[in-house]
Amino acid sequence: MTTRSARRSRATSLLRREFILGAIDQHLRHLTQTITDRSVGAPGNLAATDYVRDAFWNYGWAVDMQEFEVLDWVDGDAWARLDGGVRLTCSASPYSSGCDVQGPLVVASSLDDIRQAKTDGAVLLLTGDIAQTPFMPKNFPFYRDDTQQKIIATLEASGAAAIICATPHPPMIEDGDFDLPTVCLTENAWLDLSAHEGREVHVQSNCRRRPSVGRNVIARIGKAERGTLIITAHIDAKKGAPGALDNATGVTMLLVLARALAAYDGPYAIELVALNGEDHYAVPGQMAYLSSQPDLGKSCALNINIDGIGYVEGKTAYSFFQLPPLYRSAAQRLLASHPNACEGIQWPQGDHAIFVQAGCPAIAVTSQWLLDNMHTQAVTHSPSDQMGVVNPERLVESVLALQRFVEAI
């Protein structure tokens, strides 16, 4: 290459990076600032799926919206008060029903405590051992804990008027299928409520459940001579979290890839899927997608799932699941040509697990920092998950790397 053409190609690629960076900034801002609350079924969630659908259309993809019913939830203030005492500030458990009830306080720190107490009409304070671990939603399709299932069934049969959780891990219960009104004591209201067993307590919680709909957005291109390459990112966020890292960055990757791959003419069909429900107790979008894809194990040549990419600190982690040699060697080349990438451990808590379970090869893309701090980090699912925790350069590198990868296979 002559020096002049080398210079010209360097200038073109710099220009291209700048262009991608601009698009990333625009999408992230829209998904985390213009829109608030992307939890499934919330107005912001519907606005986000419309935004993604329009972008896919504009880049020339065929788009399908897969609609399903879902329970949305509106937060409200909550408190508990001992007879004659002051109001203790509580937070309503997400997806709980509201209440305005009164009853004697029963304190329970084990399943036996609940079984042995007179719980009918009581306000049940869960504290100690029983309140140390958050409960899995009772109908969660991918995992069951038998001990927790017993506790949940006992609570539901208890006749209690409401539950107060004194837990170091609020909300402890986040489950629209669990019908007892539930609140958590906020930390400064921990007081020793358990010392007042038997006294009358009044609980009010002004949240409410709201039936709604949600949608998966599926964009398609190409002819499936060698199967379908399915690139996924969940579009929903936890209630109360702006969801920049989890997972506006993943959705932004889908949108930028939609543009980068619009002219793709290789042997695969490509599907870009904004799945809607990874952070909802009922994972409704994933269930709707699965039931529409009975032959996923055969039709899907490879899943690439993007969730949590772009944290300000550390590299981008690519984790590989049952890759055949062709993909494995292309993946190794991707790692080698991508300065801020590394191979990650095989983590199961993401939408790629659906594909892995169906027998498909999969690549999960996230931030290495999240893998290193999985059990202690307080960024995702919290109000601090804002654009400031994202380094958009990590996204630019990954878009270019994934585009090369798709072209290589």
Ligand SMILES: [Zn+2]
């Ligand atoms: Zn996520």
